[in-house]
Amino acid sequence: MLTVTPLPAFDDNYIWALQVAHIHGAYVVDPGDANVVIDFLDQAQMPLLGVLITHHHHDHTGGIAQLLSHYGSNTPVYGPLKENIAGVNQPVSATKNLQLHNIELNAEVIEVPGHTLGHIAYLIEDVLFCGDTLFSAGCGRLFEGSPEQMLASLTQLSNIVDSTKVCCTHEYTLANLAFANAVDPSNKQLRQYTEQAQQLRAANTPTLPSSIALEKAINPFLRSHTEEIRNSLADKFQQPIIDNVKSFALLRQWKDNF
């Protein structure tokens, strides 16, 4: 039984804390700011069991050094083998059988290039930590990878069990939903979710975790192959949309300029 807690950091990041029933302590995911983590653990009077890193951007890695000096340099810090990140002492690549130190839990590491080339996601029981790859109602910008790579990465994530909780690292949901409604205006579930998300944000409550089932229903970047999205793209770009990669690339381009 896992518990996940989003710890707000910077303007719109979440550092996720992961706790396992009957185990004292927590893992944290993408600690861009060490003080946020230390405050949380101090208040809960818990030790830090380990760190999971999804990709090299500073807002995800900036707290590693301070956490290692505060909790000890033997604290396990997992991170992508393909990215050179200071402080990562457990570099990992795609595997279904990662044994996490201190918690006897099995994690699956999924390689999801696109936002960065070495970006990884962690699937631990029914929880997915996907960094800046899949957001609620959106996806990460393509800083390093190609549309083809990102589409393949998102397709891998969309094939995970529907009930899986999606823990992404930014509260971008309302801005993503504004775009989603513009490109997928006849999607009723999208409209319902937009109302829910607006209420949550008005109460300063996180919209996350989301779920794979919800994202498949409302996220235009998981729906770029559908007739609805393709029709919107054809209207917007005044050209026939004939393949999935082209459809995804134009959708990402539209969002970048939205």
Ligand SMILES: [Zn+2]
């Ligand atoms: Zn990033």
